[in-house]
Amino acid sequence: MALLEIDDIHVFYDKIEALKGVSIAVDEKQIVTLVGANGAGKTTTLRAISGILHPRAGEIRLGGESLADLPPHEIAGMGVVQVPEGRRIFARLTVDENLQMGAFSRNDRRAIAEDKERMLALFPRLKERLKQVAGTLSGGEQQMVATARALMARPRILLMDEPSMGLSPVMVEHVFETIRAINQQGVTILLVEQNALMALGIADFGYVMESGRIVLTGRGQDLLEDENVQRAYLG
């Protein structure tokens, strides 16, 4: 059984059907990526998983348990944590406070302190910025804060929405290295990306979305070599 199962969900914005029956499965310890053009419904899918939007039909299950109709904070409490599109760090809070907010559902102080040390080892740049207001950081550093904040929750599955958006090529490289490193530490990842080349390159499994539907699925490598994918997304 997959860790996260999305089973034929339909999501509406008022009367517009944004997801027309999307099914995705993410196995434990995998990196699964969801690629596709702007407006295909990738972010909508992640928002539905996090409980910000509620599917009108279909089911979302974590380890067999239904997430439908749970409020976002309970879904986060169950270990489904998101690094949202555009990072959305708390710009007026310090880096330290942002990390604390990531651990909001947890009460094990000592383990939280340990995890913070681990985050600072993973992102040494954040160490000297700890007391700084997060809004003053560079885009790349803000992405680190957003990722570290989510990891502070000790997620069972990490949802990442366009982590490379708006970053310099060097930073993009760094982001993908980090994703791989986090995954190697045992964190399951569902990655949404427009940068299909990079995303499929590190993914175990890939889904290609087009206007609210999954149009293609396969192993990351296979999709990279697929003619249709190459024509549509990889130029």
Add this chain to the structure above:
Amino acid sequence: MTDVVASRIGLPKLSSLARFTFVDVILWALRLAVVIVVVGGTIGTLLKGRYAAAQWFDLVMFGLTIGSVYALIALGYTMVYGVLRLINFAHGDITMTGAFAGYFLASSFDRSGLLDRSPILAMAGILALAIVTSTTIAVLTERIAYRPFRHVRGFAPLICAIGVSFFLEQTFRGLFGPSIRSYPDPKWQRAAIDVLGFSVPRVDIIVIALAVVAMLVLYVIIQRTKMGTAMRAVSEDTDAAAMMGVDVNKVVVFTFALGGAMAGIAGVFYAFVFKQVYFFMGFTPGIKAFGAAVLGGIGSVPGAMIGGFFLGLVESVGPALFLDGIGIPAPYQLRDLIAFTLLIMVLIFRPHGILGERMAKKRA
């Protein structure tokens, strides 16, 4: 070509002059009028020298006293706005409920003699009851009247807030009658004490000191506790906070409770100063404190504090300083006019207030 020349010699560009509309003329006239009144009045008053140093000191002390009440109330407006983007127009009336609760306890303490015998104990009891009352009513208001409107756009939540305001006023009128009740006035409050060689009523010092303590406690709660941090996170990005596991409803209740507690304290202090309690007493300080919150930058906690003290000082010192000098008789009658003129000026010329950010930036 003319533009280039104009900018080189530092004149306004002709093109920008052409965009100078009728509204701009009025706005500049308004600015000019205020500057003339403020500067002219101040010079006039000081030349006349009708007020002695002791009188100025009295005015400043009273300004700080009433300003600390405004600041306490303004905190409730600004915190709720920060978290929900809602102006809680019932907040002034929540202040009133605290004042009423405190009044009943104070009167019974007065009859039993406790108010004179152990002032500190009596005051602690009065404040505690007022805090509990206001907090309870604030939290109930949120649960019953605001939560169903949480995801409604447009004017409905605002209209509902105004409705709650009327409801509280009329309920208290129905329960306790429309008359003005006089608050107990024990000797220890009236007694003057010596500050920098001037005599100040003790009640002013009590109010200012305790209000500052209350605000410091609030500030520590917001800055240092987990719920306080969550509150700041929610006011910045509700969805992101929820995705981090923050129960937004809990944070909203926490916010209303904190605001209610501050309003309860403010209600007691307002009654301490003016010695009156009645069902409509929350309206004027409520509106003024809302002005103070806007003045400081709505959504900003330090802004609400600064705005409250600033408004209190301006409305206390303003009439004597600005209006007396331009020959207006009985300037004190115009105290509220000064306060509301200040509010309007802020809304026109600096809508984001002293410490607030521009709305557009916040939304983005």
